[in-house]
Amino acid sequence: MDIKLNTPITVEDTAKLTAGDYVYLSGTIYTARDAAHKRMSDTLDAGGSLPLDIEGKILYYLGPTPARPGKVIGSAGPTTASRMDKYAPRLLDMGQIGMIAKGKRTQPVIDAVVRNGAVYFASVGGAGALLSKCITSAEIVAYEDLGTEAIRKLEIKDLPVIVVIDSKGNNLYETAIEDWKIED
Amino acid sequence: MRELNVREISNALKDMAISINHELSSDMVTLITNAREKEQSPLGKQILGQLVENMDIAKSEMIPVCQDTGMAVIFIEVGQDVHFVGGNIEDAINQGIREGYADGYLRKSVVGDPIIRENTRDNTPAVIHYSIVAGDKVNITLSPKGFGSENMSRVFMLKPSQGIEGVKEAVLTAVAEAGPNACPPMVVGVGIGGTFEKCAILAKKALTRNALSSSSVPYVADLEVELLEKINKLGIGPAGLGGRMTALAVNVETYATHIAGLPVGINICCHVNRHISREI
Numbered sequence: 494m495d496i497k498l499n500t501p502i503t504v505e506d507t508a509k510l511t512a513g514d515y516v517y518l519s520g521t522i523y524t525a526r527d528a529a530h531k532r533m534s535d536t537l538d539a540g541g542s543l544p545l546d547i548e549g550k551i552l553y554y555l556g557p558t559p560a561r562p563g564k565v566i567g568s569a570g571p572t573t574a575s576r577m578d579k580y581a582p583r584l585l586d587m588g589q590i591g592m593i594a595k596g597k598r599t600q601p602v603i604d605a606v607v608r609n610g611a612v613y614f615a616s617v618g619g620a621g622a623l624l625s626k627c628i629t630s631a632e633i634v635a636y637e638d639l640g641t642e643a644i645r646k647l648e649i650k651d652l653p654v655i656v657v658i659d660s661k662g663n664n665l666y667e668t669a670i671e672d673w674k675i676e677d
Numbered sequence: 678m679r680e681l682n683v684r685e686i687s688n689a690l691k692d693m694a695i696s697i698n699h700e701l702s703s704d705m706v707t708l709i710t711n712a713r714e715k716e717q718s719p720l721g722k723q724i725l726g727q728l729v730e731n732m733d734i735a736k737s738e739m740i741p742v743c744q745d746t747g748m749a750v751i752f753i754e755v756g757q758d759v760h761f762v763g764g765n766i767e768d769a770i771n772q773g774i775r776e777g778y779a780d781g782y783l784r785k786s787v788v789g790d791p792i793i794r795e796n797t798r799d800n801t802p803a804v805i806h807y808s809i810v811a812g813d814k815v816n817i818t819l820s821p822k823g824f825g826s827e828n829m830s831r832v833f834m835l836k837p838s839q840g841i842e843g844v845k846e847a848v849l850t851a852v853a854e855a856g857p858n859a860c861p862p863m864v865v866g867v868g869i870g871g872t873f874e875k876c877a878i879l880a881k882k883a884l885t886r887n888a889l890s891s892s893s894v895p896y897v898a899d900l901e902v903e904l905l906e907k908i909n910k911l912g913i914g915p916a917g918l919g920g921r922m923t924a925l926a927v928n929v930e931t932y933a934t935h936i937a938g939l940p941v942g943i944n945i946c947c948h949v950n951r952h953i954s955r956e957i
Binding site: 513515528555556557558559560561564567568569570572573575595596597615617618619620621622623625626639640641642653655657665666668669670671672673674675676677 | 718720723724727728730731732734735738739740741742743744745746782783784785786794796798825828856857858860907910911912913914915916917918919920921947948949
């Protein structure tokens with residue numbers, strides 16, 4: 494099913510999403526990938542607070558290419574999610590509502606998605622030029638020293654994403670393969 | 678003896694890095710475009726449509742095809758009658774990459790130390806494979822390698838008794854485990870034989886071969902066809918969301934090996950299989 498969603502999204506919104514839904518997402522999201530996740534985790538371990546209010550936020554696991562002059566951002570597709578699996582459950586338990594990335598998740602992440610009524614979206618890996626066209630503004634809001642890995646606030650318009658793990662724990666990566674596999 | 682200023686190598690690599698990150702080689706464009714026609718899954722077809730559109734936007738608007746503009750892997754074949762002047766060849770290679778990644782607005786994705794992990798901010802150093810060949814020419818191949826798929830690559834040290842069936846099983850295992858992480862549809866580079874490191878280098882080199890070409894060795898060409906068919910029955914599909922188009926091509930390279938061994942390297946690349954060569 495094709496769905497249009499605007500941020501902020503709530504647990505009422507995620508409850509209506511099912512693995513396999515095609516969603517056009519608009520509003521505000523934040524980028525964070527390996528180094529930003531590690532730093533957020535280290536900050537929390539040290540008793541500090543996050544550089545953004547994570548409640549209700551969607552994090553896009555993305556490290557873009559530099560913007561050309563006059564452009565908002567460079568190429569902007571998803572990175573592989575599994576490297577963030579170590580950090581994601583804690584952030585989800587703190588209220589993060591969604592993740593956009595690509596690739597498999599571990600069971601603790603899936604459990605945290607279900608426990609918190611969150612959602613894991615995939616955007617298409619290797620389509621960074623196309624996806625960048627949906628980003629209308631980009632601004633570094635934390636960890637500027639991390640370069641491409643800094644946390645950026647993005648305004649997006651109709652970013653195409655697919656629900657992979659829904660709030661019931663359905664996992665499209667598991668079910669779709671079964672549907673299309675051919676046994677010899 | 679032919680004198681060649683290393684600046685020519687830098688200039689070539691700078692151009693190649695910018696070009697290949699914005700416009701894929703014609704073999705890849707053909708394979709991705711054909712895959713959209715062949716895919717039976719409606720969602721898979723839609724995703725492949727995004728990839729075709731992505732290639733068009735990348736080329737016309739000079740936005741890199743993928744934000745992971747890779748670690749620069751370079752195969753350089755140096756004719757033995759070439760004498761480099763004007764500096765050190767390794768410095769010249771890295772200078773070309775440095776300039777290409779700066780001037781091309783490409784992502785700097787290299788950390789200087791694997792544990793300390795501080796970004797070098799210029800995408801150097803490159804990974805360089807040198808070979809000395811006959812003649813007075815230099816042949817450079819650049820493959821900016823993305824790490825979503827690199828991370829899913831494997832080396833298997835098989836027993837000779839496992840033979841070709843063992844090789845097939847190893848490749849299918851690696852591809853199945855890679856799944857959505859490697860951004861399918863993939864290109865699978867396989868190196869069979871040599872030693873532990875040789876099979877991995879062969880696998881990498883296989884990825885730089887024209888993905889529409891076949892091995893000149895008949896049994897290897899047959900193996901490429903069979904592996905592609907078997908991979909495309911796994912059901913992984915475009916973006917790992919189900920379908921027939923899990924791989925676009927399987928390229929296999931072989932080398933002599935030891936009486937006790939059967940090394941198999943499997944280097945997986947996403948559909949953004951960037952490879953570009955130039956003779957100087």
